[in-house]
Amino acid sequence: MTGTTKISAVVLGGTGYVAGELLRLIAGHPQLQLAAAVSESQAGEAINSVFPNLQNAFGEQRYIERPAVGEHLNGKVALFSAAPHGASAKLIAEVLEQADKQGCDVTVVDASADFRYPAAARWEAVYGEPHGAPGLIEQFASGLPEHMDNPAQPHIGHPGCFSTAMLLGIVPLLQLKLTETDINAFGITGSTGSGRAPVETTHHPFRQSNLYAYKPLAHRHAPEVTGIAAALTGSDTTLHFVPHSGPFARGIHMTLQAKLAKPISAEELLEQFRIFYAGKTFIKVVDGTPRIKDVAGSNYAHIGIAVDDTSAAVFVAIDNLVKGAAGGAVQWMNIKLGLDETAGLTTPGPGWA
Incomplete structure (x- = not known):
């Protein structure tokens, strides 16, 4: 995918450290534009009040509740999940169901552990609870982009840090x-x-x-x-x-x-x-x-x-937080969307932070 039209990005579980890094990377991405950041606990609060380091990157944009995501499911959407393990799968399933009803084309990269295993039983053996969306597991591949060609599955479960x-x-x-x-x-x-x-x-x-x-x-x-x-x-x-x-x-x-x-x-x-x-x-x-x-x-x-x-x-x-989570997730999203794999990711670190 080329051109200047930006793709809408939605971030689920938008207030943790990984979410903060996802938002920072989206703010500097040449072809992604934040449509919505979702947080039940901070709904209605300005994004920059939760992450002051983001300065004015998103103006007065505020967090929304999950049910309001449907307003932002139009055309092509890049959906990132930084929701907790065990909760992420259910949230993703809800959004994908809503997107399907609205004819929205959604690509998911999940930074939680919920789609890193090829079978629900293997995930459940590790996390000790029922999987939130076992019917979606076959739609996710997991691994690092340096080790895999673009997989046939439409979505990615990014490995842990x-x-x-x-x-x-x-x-x-x-x-x-x-x-x-x-x-x-x-x-x-x-x-x-x-x-x-x-x-x-x-x-x-x-x-x-x-x-x-x-x-x-x-x-x-x-x-x-x-x-x-x-x-x-x-x-x-x-x-x-x-x-x-x-x-x-x-x-x-x-x-x-x-x-x-x-x-x-x-x-x-x-x-x-x-x-x-x-x-x-x-x-x-x-x-x-x-x-x-x-x-x-x-x-x-x-x-x-x-x-x-x-x-x-x-x-x-x-x-x-970057290569081990948010940056790796954006790297995968770039690949799945047909963008330059390195888009928005080549800035070096500060070195003396």
Whole structure:
């Protein structure tokens, strides 16, 4: 799709951190225009009162309730959901049903976990509740745009932030058969990964100057990663994931380690990764090790590697809210709408935030 006509964008669950990043990215997107931001809790409030950092990007535009979305379902609509896991699927189903009645062509990218699994039973086994729209699951594909051609399914369930970081390292290792399939992962995320609602572990006196593991070997992103990786590479993997909370607001640093399938030098492995990601605008394979400061606030990911005689380590740095959520969602939406994949996403991060 080309030309100057902008496509209407609707954001569900519009007041969390991921929603705030979606709104920021839409504000700067050359071919998307915000039609509506939906929030039951903030309906009637100005968007810039909830996100003052957006300044006057949307003027006096206000949040609306879900039933009012129908007024904005005309022509072609890009629907982003930043609603919570377990709630997003039902909201999306309601909007799609309404859009179908009105003859509106809607493309969905869901930033929640609700459409990351190919079957409701697998999702329910992880999240412990009935899926909100099992009949829609077959209409969604899940994975990273760097690893998949534009899928036949009309909609996308974007992988989680930790999942994004892990998949960027794991998929090349498995697809190129560089390592064995038993993989250890050590990830550190910023406090925004815990969401906007305050909890004890995001309280500043607790989080500042602190580092700790949580849900070791039991994080719900692990089965998500192994499922997506198997679908993409044909290899089943055993993933031992230990997530950590770090004393910073945004970003993820991930370390993956596995035994080499055969001896390879660091230079050779680095070259294999560079070939694998050649032409992928948002992926940079770096010399040495990547740093969160170099990607925070951007849709870019930096990857580094190290090897010894028997094992490989892959390091991935991303922004959890952008490449790991809102930016990845916009990237997918660009692809599904036939736009330039990089539209609205090439601005570098601030570096010293």
